[in-house]
Amino acid sequence: MDFILFKGYIGWFLKVGIILFIFLTAAAYMVWAERRVSAWMQDRIGPNLVGPFGLLQPLADVLKLIFKEDIVPYVADRFLHFLAPGLILAAPVLAITVIPFAPGIWISNPDFGLLWLLGSTSIAAYGVILGGIAGGSKYPLLGSLRSMSQIVSYELPMGISALGAAVMAGSLSLVDIVEAQRSLWFIVPQFLGFLVFLITTYAETNRLPFDLPEAEAELTGGYHTEFSSLKFGWFFAGEYANLIIASLSVSVLFLGGWYGPFLPGIHWLILKTLFFLFLFLWVRWTFPRFRFDQLMFFSWKVLLPLSLLNLMIATLVKLLW
Amino acid sequence: MNLLDILTYVFALTAILGAFTVVMHPNPLYSALGLLLNFFSLAVLYMLLKSPLLSLIQIIVYSGGIVVFFLFVVMLLNLRSPQSDRDFSFKGIFALIFFLLLAIFSIFGIITFNLQPLQPAYMSAKVIGKYMLTDGLFAFELSSFVLLVAIIAAVALVKKEESK
Numbered sequence: 164m165d166f167i168l169f170k171g172y173i174g175w176f177l178k179v180g181i182i183l184f185i186f187l188t189a190a191a192y193m194v195w196a197e198r199r200v201s202a203w204m205q206d207r208i209g210p211n212l213v214g215p216f217g218l219l220q221p222l223a224d225v226l227k228l229i230f231k232e233d234i235v236p237y238v239a240d241r242f243l244h245f246l247a248p249g250l251i252l253a254a255p256v257l258a259i260t261v262i263p264f265a266p267g268i269w270i271s272n273p274d275f276g277l278l279w280l281l282g283s284t285s286i287a288a289y290g291v292i293l294g295g296i297a298g299g300s301k302y303p304l305l306g307s308l309r310s311m312s313q314i315v316s317y318e319l320p321m322g323i324s325a326l327g328a329a330v331m332a333g334s335l336s337l338v339d340i341v342e343a344q345r346s347l348w349f350i351v352p353q354f355l356g357f358l359v360f361l362i363t364t365y366a367e368t369n370r371l372p373f374d375l376p377e378a379e380a381e382l383t384g385g386y387h388t389e390f391s392s393l394k395f396g397w398f399f400a401g402e403y404a405n406l407i408i409a410s411l412s413v414s415v416l417f418l419g420g421w422y423g424p425f426l427p428g429i430h431w432l433i434l435k436t437l438f439f440l441f442l443f444l445w446v447r448w449t450f451p452r453f454r455f456d457q458l459m460f461f462s463w464k465v466l467l468p469l470s471l472l473n474l475m476i477a478t479l480v481k482l483l484w
Numbered sequence: 485m486n487l488l489d490i491l492t493y494v495f496a497l498t499a500i501l502g503a504f505t506v507v508m509h510p511n512p513l514y515s516a517l518g519l520l521l522n523f524f525s526l527a528v529l530y531m532l533l534k535s536p537l538l539s540l541i542q543i544i545v546y547s548g549g550i551v552v553f554f555l556f557v558v559m560l561l562n563l564r565s566p567q568s569d570r571d572f573s574f575k576g577i578f579a580l581i582f583f584l585l586l587a588i589f590s591i592f593g594i595i596t597f598n599l600q601p602l603q604p605a606y607m608s609a610k611v612i613g614k615y616m617l618t619d620g621l622f623a624f625e626l627s628s629f630v631l632l633v634a635i636i637a638a639v640a641l642v643k644k645e646e647s648k
Contacts, residue, residue: 285548
């Protein structure tokens with residue numbers, strides 16, 4: 164952003180503030196989108212009373228959550244109960260700082276952007292884990308045990324498949340990775356890597372078919388069972404913010420970021436991100452849940468070898484062309 | 485003193501605080517979280533010393549992997565009730581002696597050697613990658629061999645229990 168408005172320290176804070184505001188508002192509207200899309204898929208109507216098409220529903224939800232009583236269970240660990248909701252929202256806020264939206268529109272472009280992205284997803288795990296421990300009851304504890312093994316297992320194929328894109332671009336900077344896709348999106352030479360990365364993002368964001376840490380039917384909501392009021396709101400916002408980060412990273416790493424025919428700049432990234440967000444909702448309301456042993460088998464014996472194979476293919480392609 | 489210096493001192497202090505929590509806290513869950521605080525502070529210090537790659541690998545591997553496993557073990561062992569070990573023991577005396585020796589040597593070192601402040605040099609992924617595949621190749625391959633041995637040992641241990 165080269166406007167005169169965004170020069171100096173104040174301009175920098177303004178830029179970061181605007182991007183974070185849009186990001187968190189989008190996260191709130193994902194809740195609305197989820198309810199409308201699920202209603203549409205199940206032939207219901209969904210929230211349509213607050214504002215036109217129910218568009219003010221997120222605002223009403225947030226107000227409701229603010230005015231609810233914040234209940235901390237007697238056996239809960241008060242410090243962790245306070246800490247966990249913050250951690251789960253910290254990770255996507257850290258990740259958004261390196262995402263390039265359009266030429267020149269990003270908060271920062273470090274030459275280790277991809278590693279920063281992977282590192283911030285590993286912080287997101289702590290919100291889930293500590294949230295489960297803090298509640299002091301059995302269901303959240305089971306949910307957080309599941310999420311630990313799940314997140315540790317799926318982080319590996321996620322990182323290795325993302326490295327495929329980095330090898331093709333010859334850089335760890337996300338801007339360089341997007342610019343290397345000017346003529347050909349990485350989804351073509353890196354189709355295997357794209358598939359593995361997409362699947363692992365579903366596991367990292369605890370979405371169906373990998374939503375075992377939550378599993379409404381068996382764990383009554385899993386790790387966030389014992390949270391109420393705004394603390395629950397933070398968990399909710401964090402989950403959808405993570406979805407947006409996952410969709411953005413798939414678009415940036417494998418679908419050419421802002422590159423595309425006809426439309427300029429940021430429109431393409433928004434379109435691609437919206438498509439992947441819709442895919443998240445579509446999958447959630449269509450697929451059943453994995454069993455836990457299937458989940459672990461799938462990560463270690465299918466996804467990990469595939470991602471390693473993909474890394475070899477990427478290296479070969481890079482060396483031969 | 486500029487902002488970076490202040491940040492360095494703040495995160496050096498939180499690193500020490502985390503290390504103390506690991507040793508002193510009666511609840512093992514909080515000990516693991518103290519380790520996490522320590523790792524994060526070290527990652528920030530690496531970042532301030534212009535070594536972002538090391539810093540992020542510290543976060544991805546140690547904070548994202550190893551501390552999660554510690555928490556996993558703590559929860560599976562059900563150590564939720566505080567188990568303090570405050571009795572007189574020889575372990576404590578040995579630890580104290582070693583700590584005092586270490587402290588004496590470090591103070592001696594700081595006083596006698598004319599220590600220069602560390603000159604940070606930017607360590608990008610390219611620089612480290614090139615070093616690992618040229619000058620540092622032997623150490624790199626050796627460490628990969630050690631890791632391979634560790635993996636095989638872990639698999640062998642698990643297999644042994646299954647056959648019983």
